[in-house]
Amino acid sequence: MADPKEEEAEERGPVPCSPCRGTGKLNSNSGGEPHAVDCPWCEGSGVFIEGHDAQAAQRSEEELADAGPQPDVD
Ligand SMILES: [Zn+2]
Numbered sequence: 038m039a040d041p042k043e044e045e046a047e048e049r050g051p052v053p054c055s056p057c058r059g060t061g062k063l064n065s066n067s068g069g070e071p072h073a074v075d076c077p078w079c080e081g082s083g084v085f086i087e088g089h090d091a092q093a094a095q096r097s098e099e100e101l102a103d104a105g106p107q108p109d110v111d
Pocket of ligand 1: 054056057059060062076078080082084
């Protein structure tokens with residue numbers, strides 16, 4: 038039988054990251070093509086990180102995407 042106290046403790050365990058639903062991966066359309074990226078909210082762990090600044094990761098990803106496809110300069 039489940040002890041009520043144990044259930045309560047379980048609720049305080051690791052919280053699945055909701056943007057990626059605990060998978061640690063998100064589909065990104067940056068670059069014009071859908072591709073899986075590590076979830077910036079949980080850094081690919083699939084576990085919600087409290088107070089994590091996902092926007093900082095998004096910003097750097099945009100910068101990387103900008104620098105990604107190199108123009109044809111030959
Ligand atoms: Zn996540």
